[in-house]
Amino acid sequence: MSTKTTTTAQKLQMTAEDYENMIFGSYARWCESVTINAREFQKVIANSAVNKWYLMEYAKCEEKFATMTQRYDENIPVKDYQTFYNDCTYGMFNIRPTALLQEIKKTRAVSYLKVHGVKIPSLTFNQN
Secondary structure, eight states: OOSSOOOHHHHTTOOHHHHHHHHHHHHHHHHHHTOSSHHHHHHHHTOHHHHHHHHHHHHHHHHHHHHHHGGGTTTSOHHHHHHHHHHHHHGGGGOOOHHHHHHHHOOEEOSEEEETTEEEESOEEOOO
16 A cells, blocks of 8 residues: 555546536536526526535545555556546535525516616516
8 A cells, every 4th residue: 555645636637627626526516416507507607606515515526436446556447447437426416505506596577677778568577
């Protein structure tokens, strides 16, 4: 057993850039899974509170991966590490910060919208 601590990126044989891209890709897919249209997606993916929540929860998944693989640092093929990492992080798609998401996705109804001085009545517009 190795005496040095092996990082997740090392276990998965990824560069730091590839690792960061993987995390961002996972976040983007998660955001897609909790939204119903492009406008909501943009609002959720850009929200710093949601991003902070996601990264904290994702870190818990990675901690589980690290804990369960720490004694196998030199004995497991990278493909097996990748499969187990995916298993550990897939749980993110089963959780969501409901209160944060509801606040972000709120839409307000307005009685009219003024476009170039012309009132357009009785439409619902997203005012967030």
